[in-house]
Amino acid sequence: MDLDxxxxxxxxxxxxxxxxxxxxTVVAGNGLxxxxxNLSAGGSLGAxxxxxxxxxxxxxxxxASTAPIRISFAHASxxxxxxxxxxxxxxYTTENLIALKLEASLRIRSEFIKMTAAHRSGVQRAxxxxxxxxxxxxxxRHLATVAEIDAMTGLLNAQGIRAQIRASIAxxxxxxxxxxxxxxxxxxxxxxxxxxxxxxxxxxADAIRVNVRQDDAAARLxxxxxxxxxxxxxxxxxxxxxxxxxxxxxxxxxxxxxxxxITLDAAIGGARWPQDGTxxxxxxxxADAAMYVAKTMKKGPVIAGDPRIHAGRVPQSRRLPSWxxxxxxxxxxx
Amino acid sequence: MLxxxxxxxxxxxxxxxxxxxxxxxxxxNAIIGHLxxxxxxxxxxxxxxxxxxxxxxxxxxxxxxxxxxxxxxxTPDHIARILVDLKARIKGDFSVISADEEEIVLxxxxxxxGEQAVGRPSLCMMTTNVFGRIVADRNGYAHVKIxxxxxxxxxxxxxxxxxxxxxxxxxxxLEFFTE
Numbered sequence: 105m106d107l108d109x110x111x112x113x114x115x116x117x118x119x120x121x122x123x124x125x126x127x128x129t130v131v132a133g134n135g136l137x138x139x140x141x142n143l144s145a146g147g148s149l150g151a152x153x154x155x156x157x158x159x160x161x162x163x164x165x166x167x168a169s170t171a172p173i174r175i176s177f178a179h180a181s182x183x184x185x186x187x188x189x190x191x192x193x194x195x196y197t198t199e200n201l202i203a204l205k206l207e208a209s210l211r212i213r214s215e216f217i218k219m220t221a222a223h224r225s226g227v228q229r230a231x232x233x234x235x236x237x238x239x240x241x242x243x244x245r246h247l248a249t250v251a252e253i254d255a256m257t258g259l260l261n262a263q264g265i266r267a268q269i270r271a272s273i274a275x276x277x278x279x280x281x282x283x284x285x286x287x288x289x290x291x292x293x294x295x296x297x298x299x300x301x302x303x304x305x306x307x308x309a310d311a312i313r314v315n316v317r318q319d320d321a322a323a324r325l326x327x328x329x330x331x332x333x334x335x336x337x338x339x340x341x342x343x344x345x346x347x348x349x350x351x352x353x354x355x356x357x358x359x360x361x362x363x364x365x366i367t368l369d370a371a372i373g374g375a376r377w378p379q380d381g382t383x384x385x386x387x388x389x390x391a392d393a394a395m396y397v398a399k400t401m402k403k404g405p406v407i408a409g410d411p412r413i414h415a416g417r418v419p420q421s422r423r424l425p426s427w428x429x430x431x432x433x434x435x436x437x438x
Numbered sequence: 439m440l441x442x443x444x445x446x447x448x449x450x451x452x453x454x455x456x457x458x459x460x461x462x463x464x465x466x467n468a469i470i471g472h473l474x475x476x477x478x479x480x481x482x483x484x485x486x487x488x489x490x491x492x493x494x495x496x497x498x499x500x501x502x503x504x505x506x507x508x509x510x511x512x513t514p515d516h517i518a519r520i521l522v523d524l525k526a527r528i529k530g531d532f533s534v535i536s537a538d539e540e541e542i543v544l545x546x547x548x549x550x551x552g553e554q555a556v557g558r559p560s561l562c563m564m565t566t567n568v569f570g571r572i573v574a575d576r577n578g579y580a581h582v583k584i585x586x587x588x589x590x591x592x593x594x595x596x597x598x599x600x601x602x603x604x605x606x607x608x609x610x611x612l613e614f615f616t617e
Binding site for chain 1: 483485487488489491492578579603605607611613615
């Protein structure tokens with residue numbers, strides 16, 4: 105029987121169909137076999153399928169029987185394809201050929217699967233989880249930011265600037281820490297009330313904000329105490345300039361009291377890392393001590409290392425910054 | 439005679455060109471109606487909805503691009519107006535009941551598929567997917583639920599588009615996410 109007649113006969117099949125010889129070489133194949141599995145005359149079955157020992161055994165059985173035998177092939181794409189194979193009978197009995205019908209092509213099945221309710225539900229579930237994850241991450245970022253912000257002034261809070269100090273030390277970035285303490289706020293609160301006192305605090309916060317650079321960090325530690333982290337500055341003169349800028353700006357800000365305008369003033373002390381201390385606590389202590397001297401002497405900003413600072417003049421109670429000192433009666437750090 | 443004379447031809451029918459496209463619309467609606475009905479019979483409603491959703495999704499992407507992004511493109515009111523506009527262009531008579539940060543509610547007295555939609559609820563997937571894609575592209579998320587539909591025998595349609603993602607996945611309707 106003419107083998108050339110195989111090709112047109114296979115064309116009538118509604119499924120991918122090929123004929124193989126004993127070497128598993130494709131003798132003939134229809135259009136679907138070519139389109140869906142890249143199998144055509146002259147090609148090899150092993151080119152697109154994983155022919156394991158059990159698979160080869162099953163194929164061998166096809167050569168021994170004209171009755172259809174069901175096999176499952178593993179395609180190179182990873183999917184399993186159901187196959188029915190049988191030996192071609194008369195008039196091809198002596199040719200030692202088998203036919204393989206590959207059921208439900210991969211392409212059609214994969215496209216159909218995408219449309220099924222189960223698949224679509226799975227895709228929806230995955231997209232929903234992804235969106236929920238993104239929302240949670242955004243919320244966490246927002247909470248982390250809010251946790252480090254002082255609500256009244258919008259500056260960082262103690263926790264926030266502490267994190268910045270730690271980060272700068274860890275990165276090895278030289279910095280200076282300025283402590284700023286408003287003068288006379290208690291008198292303002294007692295005389296004119298807390299509303300006026302809060303306005304004064306906000307005015308000092310604004311003065312700090314306009315006098316520090318974008319890379320620096322400013323924080324309200326609590327009450328009328330502020331801190332500024334000045335990055336990449338070593339010279340005392342520069343720190344004094346920044347401090348004078350803050351004092352000049354805040355002095356221009358008039359708070360209207362019930363009887364008269366109030367002129368604001370503050371004491372500023374500073375310390376540099378790593379010159380004036382190598383740990384965060386040492387720098388904070390040094391800056392606080394310097395600020396105390398500035399407050400006491402009332403002669404402008406004081407930077408650690410200034411001869412005016414003598415350890416003996418700093419009371420023991422001020423050896424820690426106020427925001428690190430235990431609250432009275434609690435024994436706990438604030 | 440060398441050859442027979444051909445019998446005179448009868449005068450051909452002359453068809454007057456029709457300006458009105460109503461016949462064409464009815465024809466195409468009939469095709470869609472029968473196709474969706476056949477799908478529902480052969481592979482079931484759920485899978486038929488899957489096919490229609492695939493088509494609706496592709497159309498939703500095309501239609502979404504036809505409405506340009508403008509500064510207030512993400513407000514519920516603006517989104518609602520887009521939905522009403524696109525339906526009006528294909529003879530769907532939708533109107534907005536409410537539009538706020540939580541949801542947009544629309545009702546319709548007429549379906550673009552006309553009578554062909556009756557008894558073929560899989561066609562509702564067109565509205566679901568087109569609305570869902572357009573809203574999600576502008577809002578980031580949409581959940582579309584069709585409370586009432588002409589296809590299911592109701593006198594009109596009521597579509598609710600939720601704009602906020604809830605913690606629990608909804609048990610009905612379809613969700614759409616920004617791509």
